[in-house]
Structure formats: C-alpha cells, structure tokens
Amino acid sequence: MTRPPVEDDDDRTRLVPSPQHDAASQVDDRTRIATRPAEPAPQPVTTGSLINNNYRVRAMLSQGGMGEVYRAENIFTGDPVAVKIVLPTLARDEGIIALFKREARILGQLNDDALVRYHNFVLDDGLGRYCLIMEFIDGTTLWDHVDVNGPLRAQDALRLMARLARGLEKAHARGVIHRDLSPDNVMLRQDKIDDPVIIDFGIARAADMSEGQLAGRFAGKYKYVSPEQIGHFGGEVGPRADIYGMALMIAAVLRGDPLPMGGSAEEAAAARRGLPNLSGLPHEVYPLLQYMLQPDPAMRPHDMGEVADMALDPTRIPLAFRHPLWGETSAAPIRGGGGSLPSLTGAPREPLRPVAREGTIDAPEPRRKNRRRTLAATGAVAALAFGGLVVLNLKPDAPPQTTTPIAQDQQATTLPGRDIETEAGFLAGFDLGPCTLVQRSVTGLATPTLSVLSNRDVETDGLAKAFAERFGAAPDITTGRIAAGQCAALDFVRTLQGRAEAPPILSLDSDRMTAGGAIAGRLREARGRPLWLFLVEPGGGIHDLSSRAIAQADGSFVFSFGMAEQVTDGPSPQLIIALTSREPLIAPAVAASGAPANELLSRVLNEITAAGGYASADIAMFTLEATS
Incomplete structure (x- = not known):
C-alpha cells in the first residue's frame, strides 16, 4: 500500500463549511467541546509508536483531509x-470524531472482498487521538497503478467496475453510501486490477444515523462528487450518488486524468448541470458512463447491481444511451492511450448541453427503431468475455435484413483514386457483377491465388485470363458463397480497395468453425493506425470484435472468439473485416451490437470520405457448422 505522504490538494477529501454554517453555530461547537472532560493533548505519531498496547507503527502510508494512515503490525x-488516525488539528473536532466513529460502525457491518475489513476502533491515551484499525492491503492505489502503467484498457475498467459495484451493492443494501469514491480510495491487492478494494468510508452515510455532524459542510472531492452532493436535486444523497461518483472515477482511470469537473463549489455546480464531456473514452465503456452520469439521479441506473450487470453485458444498457449525445465540436485530447490497441473508433465529441427543464435532461430519440436482432442471447445479443474468449450466441431463425448496396460511384468521388496498375486496383475495377469481391490471397506461393466472394455463382474464366495478361501469371481462383445480407460488407471493402492506403492483412487459422467452438486469427500491417475489427453474420448484423485484438511484440494483433448457435439450416457463412483508418471513427462507436451492415457501413464510409478517404480493409470468411 503506497502513497506519497501528502495528497495533491485538488484530490483531497474536503470538509468545507457552507455559508449557512454561521458564526453562531461555530461558537456553539466551541462551547460544547470546551465543556468536555479534559483529554490528553494530541501527540505526533512516530515510527515505533505503540497504539492501544497492541499495534506498533512502522511507516506512514498517506495523509488526507481528515486523517493519517499508517502501516503497523500486531x-x-x-x-x-x-x-487511520485523526489529524492532530482535528482531534478535538466533535464532527470529525463522530465521522471516525461512524466509519468504524459502518465497516463493522460490511463483509465483502471488494470492501476494506474493519478490526477495531480505539482512543489511544498516549497519542490523545482516535484510531481506526483496518485490514492492511498489500498493494497500490488505483491512481498509483495508472501513474505507473498508464490508463486502463476498456475491458479491465469494466471488470473493475463490476466487482466494485457488487461490493457497493451490499453496502447500499445495509443503507451505507460511500460518497467519496475516487481512484485514491480504491486499493489493488498485489497491484492486480481484478482484485480491487474500496477503502476510506470516512464520510459514508448510514441510513440509521443522523446527518447532524455534517450539517453545513460539503464532504467529498469536487472532481468526483455527484450533483446532489453539492445541492442539486434537493441535496438528497442516496445510493445513486455513488453511481455518479463511480462513473467519474472510471472515466478518470480510462483517461489518465480526471474529467474537468471543477475545483471549487461554484465550478463543480456548473459542471454538473449537463453531461460531462466524455471525448476519447473507449466505445465499449462510454454508453454505460453516459447512463451513470445523468445529472438527475432518477435517470441513472436503479442500483449498483444493475451497474455490475451492464458492465459485464452491454446489451442491458438502454438503447438511448448507445447512441450519440453530442454535437460536432471537438474536445481537448486526453492523456495516455489506455491499452495496447490504438483508439478504435474515436469517441463522443461535445456532450449535449442541458436541459429542457430545470433538473432534467432529455435523451435524444434513437436514430432508428429497435430492431429484432439476429444475434441473440435470452432475447438480446451477448458478447461476453470468458477467459479471453468472446462467445456470440446466434439466433438462426431471424430473417436476413434487406440490404441496399453501398453507392460506390457516389462515395468514391471523394476517395483517393485507384491505381489500376496495381493488382488491388485492377481487381477492384474488374466487373463481375453486383455483390462480388475479388482479392489476392496471401499464401506465400509463387502462383497467385485470387479469392472471389459473392452471393451467387460467378464465372471466373474471364477474370483469370485478364489477370494473366496484365500481370504475366495465371492465377488459381477460389470462391466463397456469402448470404445476401452480407452484400453491403463486400461493397464496402471493394469501395476502399486499391486506393492510397495499404490494407491490413487478415488471416484465420481455419475456414470452418463448429458451433460452440472457437476460431482465432492474426492481423498484420495495421501500422499503428486506428483499427475496427468486426463480424458480419448472414442476416447482415455487425458485431464489434475490436476488444479481442491483442497487440503482439512484432506489431501484429491476434484475436480469438467463440460462437454458440443451433445451426438448423446447414452451414452459415461468417465474414470478419479489419478496417484501418488515419482518423478514429465515430460511427462504429455509437452503433448497437447487431446494427444493420448496409446502414452502419454507409455511415462509416461517409465519415471516411469526409476525412479524406484514407482507410483500407481486408476481409476473411469462415463457415459455421453444426456440431456432429
């Protein structure tokens, strides 16, 4: 457990008198304290100090706004x-003493691996100060972890959120609200992201305890408190205050810096009148954070159990929060990259500014109606990570989506021109009819191999002859049959084929997968560019696989995933596409899982062309078969 002796002042938990905490009440406080029985004068803590004749102090760990924390041993x-020992300057403050006693009582009620364990609470006569004896966590704070290792990856942040939410769910069930969540108040056992512990319940509130000792004071860190903690929405602080605070905490560790939420009461109040700017956050996380950061507590998730469920299964997030809530103004960049994968899709830009009515915020209408998805688990798509494997549950009886081919000629007018002298440019321009894509397979053999994908039988003799005449080598040709719902994906890849950007090279370890099994692949030549990796299933629904791409030392990416499906109509074709671009893309980030390929890819292509057209793609196909 390591922290510098003194925290950054901006990150310190504050107890600040409000203007209403007038001089008369302060005089009453002093009078009340003066009438108490005489107690020993507060003494400094030194290495070797013995507390309660049981615990020998070994080292200071941290100092905050109310107390010092030391490592000791029985x-x-x-x-x-x-x-945790109350500061000498606060040792006679009845309000602070009450908070310490409250923390001891609260911790005694709680028992969860994600919550710090309580041992004892004593007034040490030698020090003349109250001491809270707690579990020592051998590890680092979440902030220290980020400082050393960089911002968290999206999947790590989601697992962290789920575990902490489960612990707070138990605390809330007992009427305990933390109210001071921050990266400094989360410890990682052995510096492991998967073993976090919430500490410092010093300003927590228990439902059966009076708020009298906090009357007239703001308690918390301005960067992480909820709107109701600074007086919005009647100032009534309930469990949903922790939901808001957790979202700000997760945003901070994903960015490497806290969101700019103000450093004073006035600034903090102004920053919470609308949604914070979430620019740059990974697309896997920001829909849930948007939901959790609704200014009105009533519009946030109902409880921490719901937060944990949504962190592990994003399909539980209401559809309105899986669409953009921002305009076109770019926001300031953030520090750090957050993981081994480049920024996949960009991020939301400027958040929607508040508010049609005081104290409320109106979610925008979704751009399209909720559709029946072709990928489903218990009625909805699920892409859940289990041991590094994504399992996609397919629902085969859904009809294919009606697709409209991407208007290549219209889009291509603003894309860089094709070089028809290259193989890729020649193949993109060779007309084999609609819904057809021809690419050269990378096999390492001297004889070129061309791959033809289409939703119908294609005559390839003319292609073989023309290719041989142009490039001096007769090719081998393989063919693959796709579903009509996947035509938009072929049109999309062909539109980008043979232009200015070198394509990534996508390969699969097999061209077949048995239902319930897994498939793996490799992606090369991404060259550090933003990457979007996705699957297009036969009905045309698109499913993001970007989080499955793991960077390797040689600059390539590897990925794996599994699929569970009751295959009743014979083998089904599945397409995987890798898209690289010079600029991060917004459209994939705001799409719900299972979004129709013809709609989503048209928006992606519009975004690419608006940025100059510098993008390229590769495609691979495998067949999903029934178990034997």
Whole structure:
C-alpha cells in the first residue's frame, strides 16, 4: 500500500463549511467541546509508536483531509494492519470524531472482498487521538497503478467496475453510501486490477444515523462528487450518488486524468448541470458512463447491481444511451492511450448541453427503431468475455435484413483514386457483377491465388485470363458463397480497395468453425493506425470484435472468439473485416451490437470520405457448422 505522504490538494477529501454554517453555530461547537472532560493533548505519531498496547507503527502510508494512515503490525501475532488516525488539528473536532466513529460502525457491518475489513476502533491515551484499525492491503492505489502503467484498457475498467459495484451493492443494501469514491480510495491487492478494494468510508452515510455532524459542510472531492452532493436535486444523497461518483472515477482511470469537473463549489455546480464531456473514452465503456452520469439521479441506473450487470453485458444498457449525445465540436485530447490497441473508433465529441427543464435532461430519440436482432442471447445479443474468449450466441431463425448496396460511384468521388496498375486496383475495377469481391490471397506461393466472394455463382474464366495478361501469371481462383445480407460488407471493402492506403492483412487459422467452438486469427500491417475489427453474420448484423485484438511484440494483433448457435439450416457463412483508418471513427462507436451492415457501413464510409478517404480493409470468411 503506497502513497506519497501528502495528497495533491485538488484530490483531497474536503470538509468545507457552507455559508449557512454561521458564526453562531461555530461558537456553539466551541462551547460544547470546551465543556468536555479534559483529554490528553494530541501527540505526533512516530515510527515505533505503540497504539492501544497492541499495534506498533512502522511507516506512514498517506495523509488526507481528515486523517493519517499508517502501516503497523500486531505485536503479538506480527500481522500487518492499517491504522487511520485523526489529524492532530482535528482531534478535538466533535464532527470529525463522530465521522471516525461512524466509519468504524459502518465497516463493522460490511463483509465483502471488494470492501476494506474493519478490526477495531480505539482512543489511544498516549497519542490523545482516535484510531481506526483496518485490514492492511498489500498493494497500490488505483491512481498509483495508472501513474505507473498508464490508463486502463476498456475491458479491465469494466471488470473493475463490476466487482466494485457488487461490493457497493451490499453496502447500499445495509443503507451505507460511500460518497467519496475516487481512484485514491480504491486499493489493488498485489497491484492486480481484478482484485480491487474500496477503502476510506470516512464520510459514508448510514441510513440509521443522523446527518447532524455534517450539517453545513460539503464532504467529498469536487472532481468526483455527484450533483446532489453539492445541492442539486434537493441535496438528497442516496445510493445513486455513488453511481455518479463511480462513473467519474472510471472515466478518470480510462483517461489518465480526471474529467474537468471543477475545483471549487461554484465550478463543480456548473459542471454538473449537463453531461460531462466524455471525448476519447473507449466505445465499449462510454454508453454505460453516459447512463451513470445523468445529472438527475432518477435517470441513472436503479442500483449498483444493475451497474455490475451492464458492465459485464452491454446489451442491458438502454438503447438511448448507445447512441450519440453530442454535437460536432471537438474536445481537448486526453492523456495516455489506455491499452495496447490504438483508439478504435474515436469517441463522443461535445456532450449535449442541458436541459429542457430545470433538473432534467432529455435523451435524444434513437436514430432508428429497435430492431429484432439476429444475434441473440435470452432475447438480446451477448458478447461476453470468458477467459479471453468472446462467445456470440446466434439466433438462426431471424430473417436476413434487406440490404441496399453501398453507392460506390457516389462515395468514391471523394476517395483517393485507384491505381489500376496495381493488382488491388485492377481487381477492384474488374466487373463481375453486383455483390462480388475479388482479392489476392496471401499464401506465400509463387502462383497467385485470387479469392472471389459473392452471393451467387460467378464465372471466373474471364477474370483469370485478364489477370494473366496484365500481370504475366495465371492465377488459381477460389470462391466463397456469402448470404445476401452480407452484400453491403463486400461493397464496402471493394469501395476502399486499391486506393492510397495499404490494407491490413487478415488471416484465420481455419475456414470452418463448429458451433460452440472457437476460431482465432492474426492481423498484420495495421501500422499503428486506428483499427475496427468486426463480424458480419448472414442476416447482415455487425458485431464489434475490436476488444479481442491483442497487440503482439512484432506489431501484429491476434484475436480469438467463440460462437454458440443451433445451426438448423446447414452451414452459415461468417465474414470478419479489419478496417484501418488515419482518423478514429465515430460511427462504429455509437452503433448497437447487431446494427444493420448496409446502414452502419454507409455511415462509416461517409465519415471516411469526409476525412479524406484514407482507410483500407481486408476481409476473411469462415463457415459455421453444426456440431456432429
């Protein structure tokens, strides 16, 4: 457990008198304290100090706005403990003492691996100060982890959120609200992201306890508090305040910096009148954060259990929050990249500004009606990570989506021109009819191999002859049959084929997968560009696989995923596409899983052309078969 002795002032938990906490009440406080029985004057803590004749202080770990935290050990058992001691300047403050007592009582009620464990609470006569004895966590704070390792990857952040939400769900069930969530108040056992622990319940509120000791004071960190903690929405602080605070905390560790939420009461209040700017956050995370950061508590998730469920299964997020809530103004860049994969799709830009009515925010209408998805698990698509494997549950009886081919000629007018002297340019321009794509397969053999994908039988003799005449080598030709719902994907790849950008090289370890099995592949020549990796199933629905791409030392990416499907109508074709671009893309980030290929890819192509057309793609096909 490591922290510098003094926290950054902007990140310190604050107890600040409000203007209503007038001089008269302060006089009453002083009078009340003065009438208490005399107690020993507060003494400094030094290495070797003995607390309650049980715990020997070994080192300071941190200092905050109300107390100091030390590492100590039980002199009888040798077990390490953490000791939180009220600051000397606050040792006679009845409000602070009450908070320490409250923290001891609260921690005694809680039992979860994601919540710090309580041992004892004592007034040490030698120090003249109250001490809270807690579990010592051998690890680092979440902030220290980010400082050393960089911003979290999206999947790590989602797992972290789910675990912490489960712990807070238990706390909330007992009426305990933390109210001070921040990266400094989360410890990682052995510096492991998958083993986080929430600490410092110093300003937590228990439902059966009076708020009197906090009357007239703001408590928390301005960067992470909820709107209701600074007086919005009647100032009534409930469990949904922790939902808001957790979202700000997760955004901070994904960015490497806190969101700009103000450093004073006035700035913090202004920053919470609308949605914070979430520019740059990974597309896997920002829909849930948008939901959690609704200014009105009533519009946030109902409870922490729901947050945990949505972190592990994004299909549970209401559809309105899987669409953009921003305009066109670019936001300032963020620090750090957050993982091994380049920024996949960009991010939301300027957030929607508030508010049609005081205290409310109106979610925009979705751009399209909710559709029946062709990928489904218990009625909805699921792409759940289990041991590094994504399992897609397919629903085969859904009809194919009606597709409209992408208008290549119209789109291509603003794309860089094709070089017809190259193989890729020649193949893109060779007309084999609609819904057909021809690419050269990378086999390493001297004889060129051309791959033809189409939704029908294609006559390829003319292609073989023309290719041999142009490039001096007769090719071998393989063919693959796709479904009509996948035609838009072929049109999309062909539109980008043979232009200015070198394409990535996509390969699969097999061209067949048995239902319930897994398939793996490799992506080369992405060259550090933003990458979107996705699957197009026979009905035309698109499913993002970008989070499955893991960077390798040689600059390539590897990926794997599984598919569970009751294959009743024979083998089904599945397409995987890798798209690289010079600029991050917004359209994939705002699409729901299973979005129709003809709609989504048209928007992606419009975005590419608006940015100058510098993008390229590769495609691979495999067949999904029934189990034997």
